[in-house]
Amino acid sequence: MPPGHPPYQGGLVTCEQLASTPAFHGCEPGAQTATVAASFGDAVDGEVNWPQQWPTSxxxxAQVDKLPVLGVLVGTNGSRAAVEQVRTLLENTYPGRLYAPWTLAEFRDQQQSRVSAYQRLANAVMLVSLMVAGCSLAVGVAGGLSERKRPFSLLRLTGVQLRMLRRTVLLESALPLLVVSAVAIGMGFLAADLFLEAQVGYSVEAPSASYYVLVVAGLVASLGVIGSTLPLLKRITGPEAARND
Known part of the structure; x- marks a missing residue:
């Protein structure tokens, strides 16, 4: 970059070069050069749209031609023969490059595959976390029942029905699970949104239906684990547990 010019993000291209391939659109009126992303693929919005006008540089x-080549973009008719011919030409012209020439469709597929892998990892972590939370609560419930078996036995002797005790235990165990899960999900979305905005300029979108299915399935499984401890209440709250030693 020549001294005296402001720094720029990405690369430079002459408007004459852009005009040679109308599919890539062009510059603002009167501009000679334009600023483009460091990789042309990064400028694609994930669909099929290029910027209508590249930012003026x-x-x-005359100085753009003296700068090192940052990237080469070639327009084709989209046929397999044309793509492979251009790919071979670029590999022979620029040997030893870090990345092999790729098409925008391949770039999008790679990005989508990476995002899908992250989504599967996040779903697995979320499901396992809910299961661990349910098991932790189950251990806590079992320990709490063991510690309170005499008070619960006295309550049963006074006429409190067993289903009322089970409902109480389930409520005091399930409510914290649901509250903590809601807070954790909200904090997760907030952290993801802040990270994506700061690092890659993306914003969090609404999750797919599979996300909600996993959340509900994880919560149901966690509640099922907690519910599996309730039969213990009947066995440890008999009349013998109410006796004074």
């Missing part, structure tokens, strides 16, 4: 067109 203050670098003269």
């Amino acid at each position: 203050t670098v003269p067109a």
